[in-house]
Amino acid sequence: xxxxxxxxEALNIQEGKTATLTCNYTNYSPAYLQWYRxxxxxxxxxxxxxxxxEKEKRKERLKVTFDTTLKQSLFxxxxxxxxxxxxxxCAPYNFNKFYFGSGTKLxxxx
Amino acid sequence: GAxxxxxxxxxxxxxxxxxxxxxxSLDFQATTMFWYRQFPKQSLMLMATSNxxxxxxxxxxxxxxxxxxxxxxxxxxxxxxxxxxPEDSSFYICSALESGTGNQPQHxxxxxxxxxx
Numbered sequence: 453x454x455x456x457x458x459x460x461e462a463l464n465i466q467e468g469k470t471a472t473l474t475c476n477y478t479n480y481s482p483a484y485l486q487w488y489r490x491x492x493x494x495x496x497x498x499x500x501x502x503x504x505x506e507k508e509k510r511k512e513r514l515k516v517t518f519d520t521t522l523k524q525s526l527f528x529x530x531x532x533x534x535x536x537x538x539x540x541x542c543a544p545y546n547f548n549k550f551y552f553g554s555g556t557k558l559x560x561x562x
Numbered sequence: 563g564a565x566x567x568x569x570x571x572x573x574x575x576x577x578x579x580x581x582x583x584x585x586x587s588l589d590f591q592a593t594t595m596f597w598y599r600q601f602p603k604q605s606l607m608l609m610a611t612s613n614x615x616x617x618x619x620x621x622x623x624x625x626x627x628x629x630x631x632x633x634x635x636x637x638x639x640x641x642x643x644x645x646x647x648p649e650d651s652s653f654y655i656c657s658a659l660e661s662g663t664g665n666q667p668q669h670x671x672x673x674x675x676x677x678x679x
Contacts, residue, residue, distance in 0.1 A: 486667055486668070488670075493653075493673070493675070494672055494673065495566075495568070495655050495657075495670035495671050495672045495673045496606070496655075496657075496670045497670070498564075498667045498668070498669055498670075501667050541605065541606070543668075548594070548611065549596075549608060549611060550596065550608070550657075550668060551608065552598075552605045552606040552608075553605060554604065554605040555605055
């Protein structure tokens with residue numbers, strides 16, 4: 453069965469540094485992959501989508517990479533701010549469905 | 563743009579009650595909507611895929627008679643938890659996939675916190 457792994461431990465970084473979050477998947481080949489931000493008690497908010505034929509995607513301070521050989525996506529937040537503190541979820545898409553990783557909680561300290 | 567409204571945001575009711583949750587795409591059409599369930603500090607678990615005008619597709623282990631899904635229009639899907647019991651207490655979230663060609667993002671509602679006493 454499909455498996456999606458995100459680092460379950462919280463990532464603590466200092467304001468201004470770059471945060472890098474990892475998403476690994478096994479047992480399938482997603483056509484595209486999405487990253488979301490989720491705050492406590494709220495629904496996920498869409499951030500970026502990257503297709504299988506794209507290596508990298510950027511949006512403002514966000515960057516996503518997609519390595520279909522390694523079956524891995526990396527999500528970077530540059531110049532991080534305390535307001536970036538949240539849980540970040542990856543969701544590969546295939547067979548008309550999205551499956552979510554468990555998410556990584558990011559804490560950006562001032 | 564791409565706003566999904568989910569209602570109600572919170573429900574507290576007695577065991578045995580049936581609860582209906584609505585999911586609306588406000589500014590786009592959604593042929594496909596998804597229903598998820600999320601336990602504290604866990605990921606979103608896909609319950610079912612709802613397609614406009616057809617029967618929902620349920621994930622393995624999800625009781626279709628327990629969780630009734632109706633997707634009667636391109637902007638509205640409903641989830642009814644029938645005869646809810648305390649073990650059904652959870653955070654239910656819907657999402658809507660923008661209709662169209664190519665790869666599309668899904669947009670989420672803000673969830674419904676269901677508490678069964």
